[in-house]
Amino acid sequence: MSAYQDFEEKSVDKAVDKACSELAVRPDQLKYDIVSHGSSGIFGLVGAKKAVIRVVLPEGDAGESTAEFDPDEDVPEPEDDDKTASALVDEAFGPSEQAPAQTSPEGQVSAVDAEKRDEIVGWVQGFLDRIIALVSPDSTVSVNADSQVLRFEIKGGDSARLIGKKGQTLDAIHYLVEKGVYKQYGSTLPIEIDVEGYLEKRRSDLTSLASRLANKALQTGKPMVINRINAQDRRVVHLSLRDNREVRTQSVGNGDLRKLLIMPKKKSQAKSSKSGSE
Secondary structure: OOOEEEEEEOOHHHHHHHHHHHHOOOHHHOOEEEEEOOEOOOOOOOOOEOEEEEEEOOOOOOOOOOEOOOOOOOOOOOOOHHHHHHHHHHHHHOOOOOOOOOEOOOOOEOOOOHHHHHHHHHHHHHHHHHHHHHHOOOOEEEEEOOOOOEEEEEEOOOHHHHHOHHHHHHHHHHHHHHHHHHHHHOOOOOEEEEEOOHHHHHHHHHHHHHHHHHHHHHHHOOOEEEEEEOHHHHHHHHHHOOOOOOEEEEEEOOOOOEEEEEEEOOHHHHHHHHHHHO
């Protein structure tokens, strides 16, 4: 069976050049199939993919660095979505040389100075302007930077398209903004991006859901699970049940989308919680 090796680059031509250089062959001698032509994604960020070619190795070149693939098999994708997105942002903005921001488990970050805060506000405003110019040109962006949370409100235009099914498009925009700010400035701030009051409605729905699940957890004595919930929504649930002395919440997993558990407290925990609040 012939041995294969995959080469990836920003374009098929560059992948061919890379393969020829590493294998010391001329382009007309290279035997390969195109696995992926690649794509630039949104602003070169989420959805960006490199071009991949699968080269038939010349006899005698098969070694430890090569692997055999079924030509009909998909090229394996990285398992860590957060790392993948970070790599894509690196490609678009360049690697950040500044120290990472100090973050909490739910994505809250340390404060930045006033000058950097103003720069971040301007960067996010410009980024959102670019997005709505492509997706919903009639929309406008306003910002409230008076509180600790930077709140950007998008109004008018095609709000449904900006929000997306179950808020997926809005979540993706927020994710891009957070990753972009971090790569540009080495730190970030709590940022909210809303479209026509959608976030407020979602908060209300999540608060009601959290209350129902907390009651069910107490009735059954078993943990209730909310699957694939992002950091913003997890924080809403945590805060909505913070004063409930009979249940506790816990995030499980890695990356932005995690499971959130709502669990009955043990009697000793509930008693301790009640004593501490009196």
